Amino acid sequence: MTATTTTEDSTTPDASDASTFDVNEFLNRLDAVFASHSAATKAEPLLLDAMTDAENAGDFAGLLTVLNETMGFYRSQGRHQDNQWIIQRAIELALRLGLEGTEAWTTTLINAATSQRAAGNMEQAEDLYEQALASARTTLAPTDRRLAALHNNYSMLLSETDRPAKARAELEEALHILESSSPDPTHDVDIASTCTNLALLTLQNGSDGEQALSEARTLADRALAIYRDAHAEHSAHFASALAGAAQVSFAAGDAVAAVRDYERALAIIAECYGEHTEYYAVTAQNLAEARAALAAQGTPDSTRTPEGPQPSPAQPSAPHRHVEPAAHTAQMSGLQLARDYWLAYGKPMLAERYAEFAPRIAVGLVGHGSECYGFDDALSHDHDFGPRFCMWLTASDYARIGEQLQADYESLPAQFNGFARTGATPRAQGTGRRSGVFEIGEFFTSVTGYPTAPGEDEPHLWMMLDEATLAAATNGRVFADALGAFSKTRQSFKLMPDDVRLALVSKRLGMIAQAGQYNLPRMLQRGDGAAAWLCVSEFADAVSSLVFLINNPVTVGYAPYYKWRFAALRALSARAGMRLTGVCAQLEQVLRLASAACFGGAGFGEGGAGAAPNVREVQRIVGDICAQIVQTLQGLGLTPSDEDFLEWQRPYIEAHITSDAACLHSL
Known part of the structure; x- marks a missing residue:
């Protein structure tokens, strides 16, 4: 099942008063637009007009507030490309205003990082989150709710880059901050959002299926109860809690409850964000899968309640927490295809056949090929393209399992999500192959001529490496690397003296x-x-x-x-x-x-x-x-x-x- 969206926390930096641009009036008008569920048509004109008004008034602090709000809106609409110039403008403006070391700087970093994460720009997002954490240590109090937002959003990136233990630690820290600072935790919707995220993370990474389901259900129910007790079921964020509860129900085999909650979530999303957003598409896809499971159970009516939860023939192996496209399109990137293929087939294969080695194996897609740069399109599909990923092993692990692991990799389905592996060109065969199992040093040697980057005291070797070679060694994405050996070597090539x-x-x-x-x-x-x-x-x-x-x-x-x-x-x-x-x-x-x-x-x-x-x-x-x-x-x-x-x-x-x-x- 496609990932259920989780709730991101947005914050707004303080802005100074201005005689001709009233920040508070702007924020009140924006709140009214969201409260009336007319954001899909009215938010952007208001935001763009406010940008112009603030700039004309010379109120650059007010302009920064508008830019931060625009980041959140574009993110909610899935308009990630449009958001890039907003992110850039906000950071440049904050620097020009000399806001480094202030709360406003921390807040801008949080919003920029979360927007880059939603856009799939994980490396940029992680760098911004790390900057935000460093800034927050000196600008935010330990109980500041914006700090909780930072930990909450950072956990999503960690989960999406296959670091579940760190992701859970971030979420638990966020929940601790919120619970210790809330006047009434039973009515605190921020706590509800964090509970939803914890439920989905638990569902995704629980080693004990029954225990994980029970814990996820408890968290999801707590989130729904908070919205109900707070009389906040009209809130746009309530859709995330519903969708999270639906995903837990689907995993438990209760397709009736899954359909019911997905239908309610979809109605709220359509009303608050519109039907042409990524958020809507993902939830609609999940609803379609839940309805298919319900029909397969012989219970076509979503209002009919079975005697007890029934096992779902479409039960997902490991639900994700981030928003993905609802269905395959010609524009699907090779990196996303690789990650989905890894999660669908590679990760379960390692868990089943190589449990001892799985935590030591790095996985991703790096090297030659347009998809490794993120520049592939429909024209890229005619050669050396298709569902594929790389697995990188230490020399000792490769000697023990490399040959068999390669054979198992080659036995994985050649077709996935509407794509089939195209024929490999001669340059992508043999030592030049672009996927499969590699020893870490040999992989980098095949790309650069060196098993690891030259040292700082070897400038002559660095000068012999052209930039295109270094780009091929450091591009792409790493989906999993708990051991860190591959990432350390890859990073060494980035650290040009x-x-x-x-x-x-x-x-x-x-x-x-x-x-x-x-x-x-x-x-x-x-x-x-x-x-x-x-x-x-x-x-x-x-x-x-x-x-x-x-x-x-x-x-x-x-x-x-x-x-x-x-x-x-x-x-x-x-x-x-x-x-x-x-x-x-x-x-x-x-x-x-x-x-x-x-x-x-x-x-x-x-x-x-x-x-x-x-x-x-x-x-x-x-x-x-x-x-x-x-x-x-x-x-x-x-x-x-x-x-x-x-x-x-x-x-x-x-x-x-x-x-x-x-x-x-x-x-």
Whole structure:
């Protein structure tokens, strides 16, 4: 059964008073929209108007409040792509206001992290949650309910990345905070939300089926009782409690109760959020499966009560807690397909046949292939695509079970969720295979040539690793790694020494200067369009690489190979708190104009303008990009110089390199 949604906690940072933008009035109007169950049509216009009003009034604290509310609304609607620029704008605004170390900063981090988690951007979300936890230690009291919200939401990420013990600890901490701070726990809907999340986590990860079901039922019933006693059954969040109770009933074989509660939940979701949201689609899918189970039991009428719970032929093996798409679509990502396939077949296989080794095996999808970068689409399905995942073992474990585990992996169904494994191209066979069982060191050797990343005292080895190779070694997602050996090795490739990174920054500045600032104008003056075109290509390659290096690979990853370079650059530019985010669109504009600039000639037919206007525009954009780079380097404290010819910035950058290794310094 598809995952039941769980309740996320949203918070709003304090905002200062403004004479022309009344924050309290805005919040009251927004509350009224949600209370009238008209958010699906009225919330977004109100939010967008409030953004404009706050910005026009110069009330940036008020604007931050609006942005945080918008994050929560877009998240509830499943509009994760639209939410990316809201997240970025909120974090940038909070930094500009100097809010680090304040409650408002903590709250913004919590909301941004939860939005990224809902969007499936797990690494970004975890980084933001960790920042929020660190900030909360100094900005929030131990009994602050926003701290409970943080622990509650962080637990969802931990559960979705297969760390159930840590997820449960976070939820129990949240429940402790709420119970100790609540004036009346029997009427506290935040406690109800946490109980629902605990129920689903218990259901998902309980080793003793009967005991887990009993505990999950107790928690789900407590959540429903709180909403009933608090007279809050009109609340939008009540739908989550109903859906959670329904999932517990379904797991117990009580399809009648599951259908009843899913129907009630779906009606509330439709009323509060609309029928075109991910939340609605997931719950509708779960309801359909519960109805199918009910029909199979011979009880087609959802109002008929059987003598006792009946075993359900469609009982799920392990319910998930996060929202997934209701059904397969052509747009389903390869990473999501891999994770679903692992949970459906791989995880049960390990539990049944390799229980001793299962906690030591890392699972995920990393390496070559567009789906490992998250850039796959329908066109990607013609080769090397399909339900697959990787399992990574230590050398000793691989020697003991690697061969048999590979055979068992190959015996898993070749078709899943509407997809079948496509034929592997020659490059994806043998040592280049992209899924199955690997020894950790051998896997990274096959990708990078090294079993683990070079040391900080081996800069010459780092300089031999191109960014595309490092991107392939550090992309994708890890679904499970309790031992941590694989993740530690993968992380070692992300931790490029700063001296190496600065040396590469210097090299990119040199190429940007030579290709874009020096040789491009000369080739255009000579009329050598082909050479000018190559100058544009080298310039775009160097600038795009520089953006990743400036933002630091440990945070944003590495620039992938040329095919996916701009897809990755667009994604980076949409992230919160990034530098040089405007460069991506400018580079694309340069590439669009390059044809006319390089080959336009004197005119495009009678009266045509020819290449001249495009040449001027290309050179203007190149100059603007270089000026932005200089400003960014100055902001990072890497240069005091205003020199706009980037070649002359290199000595200032290299002055920050502490190593005297010759490979790190230009001549």
